[in-house]
Amino acid sequence: MADTEENVQFGDSGEADVEMGTAEDAQEAEDDNPEAEGEGAGDETEVANGSASNPQTIFLEYLKSPIVQLIVGSNDEETTLTAHKAILEQSPWFAERLSDLSDDALTIELSDDSLDAVGCFLQYQYTGEYFPRRLANAPDGLEPDPSVPSIDNTGAQLLKHARVYTLAQKLGLPELKTLAHSKIHRINSTAVGEIAYARFVYGNTPGDDVTIRKPVAAFWATRSHVLRHEAEDEFKSMCLEYPQFGFDVLSLVLDQREKRAREREQDTPGGGKGRKRMRPSINI
Known part of the structure; x- marks a missing residue:
């Protein structure tokens, strides 16, 4: 299991501000999408999934397609959006x-x-990015909002x-x-x-789903000794509401303890020693 990158900053209030995720997971995301840093920063007329010798021509063909109405939300929050059919058809869903x-x-x-x-x-x-965009000159940053x-x-x-x-997962858009x-x-x-x-x-x-679920558990497993005191009620409620979360965090904590125990035994001259189970004394 990869070590979790820790970046805890304390402000004047003493509250810890933390950065989400593991270094390995962030790197995997970069490796999966090496072109992403430049997306949206250059020619915004190129559609995300359209790669051709003349992207402008392809884009114009998209704009000639019929308009689709998207009814998003429900009741008082219902909103109608519109988009070109050919643009939407890039999604299998x-x-x-x-x-x-x-x-x-x-x-x-889309209620x-x-x-x-x-x-x-x-x-x-339409553009290959969405706001806030990633900054090419600041690998760990997003444009100001x-x-x-x-x-x-x-x-x-x-x-x-x-x-x-989760929406991209539903629509079948891995990028x-x-x-x-x-x-x-x-x-x-x-x-x-x-x-x-x-x-x-x-x-x-x-x-x-190990892409974002596993990093969440790893994040809390490596920082729970600090963070649970800042949000103890919320942490307890989360464990009770989603027992799998508590189990995942506990499993990772125990894995780390076992790993450290094995390392200590290997460093001990003569190797590890067997431990006898304590037995109650019996007076006859």
């Missing part, structure tokens, strides 16, 4: 549903999806990219998943924000 619709009745409901996540998805499909604080105290910034990640995952590692947050993020991850990703 949309392609399947659009194949059953005639061009004069192109409407798809369970986040409006912001769908907006990020559309921005990515004056509407949010520099430290994510509530988990809102982490959840923004986590929702894009967008990789991009969203890489942005999660660029958010500075607190223990309370990390718990909110962990709750979303464990509630909205499959159990076999």
Whole structure:
């Protein structure tokens, strides 16, 4: 198991600000998408999934396709967005549903999806990036967003990219998943924000997803001795609400203890010694 990179900064209030994720996971995201740093920074007329000798011609063909209405959210939060059919068809999920619709009745409901996540998805499909973009001259940073604080105290910034990640998973867009995952590692947050993020991850990703679920457990396993005191109530609630989270964290903690114990035994002259189980004395 990879060691977790720790970056804990204490402000005037004494509260620890932490950076989410492991160094290995962040590097894996970079390796999976080596071109991502330049996405959106150059020619924004090139569509994310369109690679041709003349991207401008391909893009114009996309714009000639019919308009699709997307009904996002439900009840009072219902919002209608529009996008070109050819742009949406780059997603296998949309392609399947659009194949059953005639061009004069192109409407798809996304009642369970986040409006912001769908907006990020559309921005990515048209430009190859979504806001806030990654900075080419600052590998660990994102472009400034004056509407949010520099430290994510509530988990809102982490959840923004986590929702894009889960939406990309649903739509069958691995490149967008990789991009969203890489942005999660660029958010500075607190223990309370990390718990909110962990709750979303464990509630909205499959159990076999190791891309963002495993780093969440590893993050808390290596920092729980510090962070649980800053958000003890939230940490306890999370463990009770998602027992798998508590089990994953405990398993990693025990793995580390066993690893250290084996290392100590190997460093001991003569190797490790057997331990006898204590037995109660019996008086006859």
